[in-house]
Amino acid sequence: MKKRNIVVLAGIAAILVGHTAVVAADDPHGAANSINCDQCHITHGTLGEILVNSADSLVSTLCLSCHTPGGWAGMTLELSSSQRAQPGVSGTSHGWDAAARNAAVGTLPPQTTALLEHLSADSTVTCATCHDPHNNTVSPFLRLDNSANALCLDCHRQRNISSVKTYTGSDLSHPVGIALPSTATFHNPPLDTDGNPQPSDGNTTNDYVFGTGGTVMCTSCHGIHYTDSNSATVDGP
Ligand code: HEC
Ligand code: HEC
Ligand code: HEC
Ligand code: HEC
Ligand code: HEC
Numbered sequence: 001m002k003k004r005n006i007v008v009l010a011g012i013a014a015i016l017v018g019h020t021a022v023v024a025a026d027d028p029h030g031a032a033n034s035i036n037c038d039q040c041h042i043t044h045g046t047l048g049e050i051l052v053n054s055a056d057s058l059v060s061t062l063c064l065s066c067h068t069p070g071g072w073a074g075m076t077l078e079l080s081s082s083q084r085a086q087p088g089v090s091g092t093s094h095g096w097d098a099a100a101r102n103a104a105v106g107t108l109p110p111q112t113t114a115l116l117e118h119l120s121a122d123s124t125v126t127c128a129t130c131h132d133p134h135n136n137t138v139s140p141f142l143r144l145d146n147s148a149n150a151l152c153l154d155c156h157r158q159r160n161i162s163s164v165k166t167y168t169g170s171d172l173s174h175p176v177g178i179a180l181p182s183t184a185t186f187h188n189p190p191l192d193t194d195g196n197p198q199p200s201d202g203n204t205t206n207d208y209v210f211g212t213g214g215t216v217m218c219t220s221c222h223g224i225h226y227t228d229s230n231s232a233t234v235d236g237p
Contacts, residue, residue: 026136033072040133059126060096063133077237079225093225096127100155106173110154114143125155148211149176152218159218174221179214188214193232205235 029035040062066072067079085091087105100109100123109123110116118129130151131141138144144151153160159173180188190208192201199207208220226235 023134025134026141029133029136029141033074035072039066059120059128063096063127063131079237083225092227092229094130095125097124099123100125100129106158107155108157111157112144112150112154115151115154118143146219149217149219152222156218174216176217176220177211177215180210180216203232203234206231206233 024030025035025037027033064071064079064081066075067077068075069078069080071078079093083091083093084097085093085095087095087102100107100119109119110129114132115129118126118132120126130143132143133141135141138146142151144154146152153176160176161173162175162177180186182188187197189197192198193203193206194201205223209217210220211217223235226237228235
């Protein structure tokens with residue numbers, strides 16, 4: 001949202017804090033950017049059941065109101081609806097308004113309470129399913145540490161396959177959770193766009209990222225936001 005559109009209700013911070021003393025908004029959703037509770041919450045006439053400044057199913061719209069060109073002053077982490085992935089169609093960012101259960105893509109509603117509680121009322125994934133806008137303990141505002149892909153594998157657990165499958169008529173997926181073998185059988189480290197082992201081309205955003213012990217993960221191959229599927233270019237906002 002633009003600053004001029006914000007309805008500021010005096011005392012909202014005190015009211016909200018009064019209800020839940022533990023909630024604070026960590027930077028950069030705090031003092032460093034002059035953001036108060038009021039920018040995202042209103043106390044009366046609210047559309048969402050959790051008093052956010054938008055309908056519950058539109059939490060993503062709230063996020064995008066600042067995370068957009070011309071949004072919050074000085075915003076560099078911009079996203080727009082045209083970047084949202086629509087499987088098989090287009091997009092450079094993971095989806096943020098689709099049903100959590102999607103048979104075609106093989107997703108199921110998350111099992112972790114921290115994620116499940118933050119689907120919208122109609123069970124769609126929003127920005128706040130993966131991100132906790134208040135708590136930046138696991139940067140960037142993540143609800144789960146994703147260093148071993150716990151976040152990805154919750155909804156996408158049907159793809160948590162650690163062996164190469166032969167064709168059986170069921171869904172196939174690239175294996176994850178196993179270490180990339182030696183350089184004799186695989187390029188390890190993989191080759192960069194200049195033909196030399198990564199990170200030789202100076203573009204770290206196209207490097208394959210491995211887990212502890214050199215394991216292949218979803219995020220070895222997949223990015224979340226700002227992924228243009230072109231390894232020759234730098235991915236970023
Ligand atoms: C950047 C936007 C933003 C700011 C700033 C913010 N909130 Fe929130 N808050 C949200 C969103 C979005 C939700 C709903 C998340 C969900 O469940 O999808 C929420 C949910 C809540 C909840 C419900 C419990 C929860 O964690 O889901 C409380 C209580 C709350 N906020 C209090 C506060 C207080 C107090 C402040 C100021 C210290 C604050 N918020 C600042 C966006 C914000
Ligand atoms: C009131 C404006 C505002 C709203 C609403 C808002 N953000 Fe932000 N957010 C910011 C600003 C400002 C930054 C810092 C941007 C920068 O560094 O260029 C930021 C940064 C972030 C970051 C990066 C954190 C880091 O440590 O690098 C994430 C992730 C994020 N926001 C997610 C969200 C999500 C999810 C929502 C909706 C629940 C949301 N934001 C709503 C203003 C906002
Ligand atoms: C499916 C989970 C998921 C959803 C949905 C999601 N994000 Fe993210 N987001 C992530 C993860 C994981 C990262 C960390 C990526 C990384 O470290 O490479 C991230 C990173 C970010 C960043 C930091 C980017 C940077 O380059 O520093 C911002 C800002 C952000 N998300 C905002 C949003 C907003 C706004 C929405 C909704 C419009 C959203 N996210 C929806 C998982 C998600
Ligand atoms: C809260 C549930 C949830 C989480 C967590 C989640 N996803 Fe998804 N993902 C979905 C759903 C639902 C779809 C299909 C609908 C859509 O695109 O929004 C999807 C679609 C995708 C797609 C297909 C996009 C396309 O354009 O074809 C990829 C790739 C993907 N997710 C990777 C990831 C990765 C990597 C992570 C971890 C950072 C992750 N997902 C975390 C629910 C989730
Ligand atoms: C070795 C690289 C690699 C790994 C590891 C990988 N993927 Fe993919 N994934 C791809 C490629 C390439 C495509 C595009 C396939 C196409 O266009 O036909 C894809 C497509 C997808 C899609 C789109 C739907 C589909 O079937 O076409 C989803 C969802 C997805 N991956 C999720 C995941 C998840 C979740 C993980 C981790 C469990 C994962 N992927 C691990 C490379 C990988």
